[in-house]
Amino acid sequence: MKKVTMADVAKKANVSKSTVSQFLNKRYQYMGEETKRNIEEAIKELGYQPNFIARSLKQKRTSTIGIIVANIMHRLSTEVSRAIEDFCRSNEINTIVCNADDDPIKEKKYIEMLRAKQVDGLIIFPTGKNQELYKNMVDQQYPLVFMDRIVSDVKVDTVVVKNEEWASRGIQHLIDNGHERIAMIAPPLTISPRIERAEGYKKTLRKNGIDLNPHYFISTEIGTVKKELARLLAGDKPPTAIFAANDLAFLQVAEYVKEKAIQVPEELSIIVFDNIPFAHISTPTITTIAQPSFEMGKKAAELLLLQIEGEGTKPRIYAFDGDLIIRESSESKKA
Amino acid sequence: MKKVTMADVAKKANVSKSTVSQFLNKRYQYMGEETKRNIEEAIKELGYQPNFIARSLKQKRTSTIGIIVANIMHRLSTEVSRAIEDFCRSNEINTIVCNADDDPIKEKKYIEMLRAKQVDGLIIFPTGKNQELYKNMVDQQYPLVFMDRIVSDVKVDTVVVKNEEWASRGIQHLIDNGHERIAMIAPPLTISPRIERAEGYKKTLRKNGIDLNPHYFISTEIGTVKKELARLLAGDKPPTAIFAANDLAFLQVAEYVKEKAIQVPEELSIIVFDNIPFAHISTPTITTIAQPSFEMGKKAAELLLLQIEGEGTKPRIYAFDGDLIIRESSESKKA
């Protein structure tokens, strides 16, 4: 079944392609009532569906944006993507989501692919390792927003959470509950949020006059978290509380705790910096530092659409407040 | 910064557009070494990036497929989408994921949008309510695969799990553990998997000589599950085990159980038909009937790509085996 094109509609309605195009774009300025009816009828009879590709080629815009998440397994990625999609949808913009899997090479490939597809702009959770490419886009004034991670040296609108401040609040909460031996578990400190959370952890301990014990600070690949954890907890003076720097680190901690049947919070308190979907129904419920993923996603989308409309302003960083949600996993030792 | 086109490259390399096109498509058959080098250099110097849109228009294929999931909140949707994406990626096909939110109108809009964007084919988790539209696509021989749900009357390749059989196995497991008062909690029975799971539930009880108690069969909107559950458990002869028909239903059950501090499995056993990401680390761990989402996604993608290549065969239903993973939430009463 061959495709019905605008030319077919035009022929059937006895008008020119131009007129059909005007009709489809609702430019009725000087269009006869009868012509309108004829075209409408022809479209219906032939079952005509416009070809977006052809339109995009001429108009030089695809009404599509791309999202490149660093790692789709992070809950934040999916929540933010959802928010972006919702916002774009209500502005008649489509979104394409790609997963770079924390791999700068994949990230580069996706950026090139999406640009080849002429998407009107990109929202990226940057790996941070493609500075050249980022700068290139900035130079070309290509609409671009960074999410979750700050890349210094690249002047782009960036949406993040106040990592240091809210990590600090989480640690303070543990200290207020009587903990002094607090460990932090994090993936390698390769990107800004992890570095900032580590800062918050260290500064807050110091501020409370607690010495930093380097053994309590574990920064390692996800796959080796459990091994490190075993060593830590088997050691002398094991920590009484753990701060998991993100959801994937927490998952490892949770698996370990489950396997070893460690009592939480009696033997070990736990807090997590990230959104955990089942935090409120697990046993025990989990204390989290939540990120306002919906607002962040919406903000990023707004910023990008502004840039696309040519109304972007001087690039800056938009830092959102987190939320410390205290649950059972960090209940007071004295309670 | 205006876009660099093939014409610019051609001019710079002192050849025709055609030659540049040949070069880009690696049709080196009769191309001089020097010409090749010239073109390569021109491309690098100008920073030329091909325009996929223009290519798609001429070639009448976008190398892109669409996925329309019924509800992105179902774990199955995301897992299957991931599998599809992975398979497509390795075949140089891009994917666009859309979420119909269980709404036939949105589903219709997405089908039309994606087809306007000239995607080469669609994988749909059908709401089942757009029969006209589905049939239309079939008639036009548009590449199409259904996932998770069977729509009778529409002859399309369909990938599902053996719902009745594996629901049955789950129920049998509960019966073998000494349960007789088994409730089933499900969303409205509007689509085939839910109907088939209910069949499995009923038939297995009957086969074991257990009378069906209509009060034990709750099929209602997600929002009212907890209320119904409260009534059920407060009633005379409350069930000793619950079969949650999918992940969202289970989430409601889990929340309720948490709120009321019901002991699982001592007071109430639970099994779920669906993939639950934290089933193995929750307390208690959760018995699930898992679906092979990865294989299912891969199969669907394979079927679709075959259709796109024009090598599709007579449409049929591909039913996959599930997997009963027994965990703490359904531990034997007698153990």
Add this chain to the structure above:
DNA sequence: TAATTTTAATAAATCGATTTAGTAAACCGA
């Protein structure tokens, strides 16, 4: 009535690639 403006519709150029048909030079055997 002639000049001007408004209304209605169109022809043709364009977007940036791919593809087909064709050309010209070099080569080659008889």
Add this chain to the structure above:
DNA sequence: TCGGTTTACTAAATCGATTTATTAAAATTA
């Protein structure tokens, strides 16, 4: 030396829309 083949490359048509410049008729004004 001639016809035929191979090699290297190109001009022009095409994909399906949008858009600009243009035309022609009808309505209005002077």
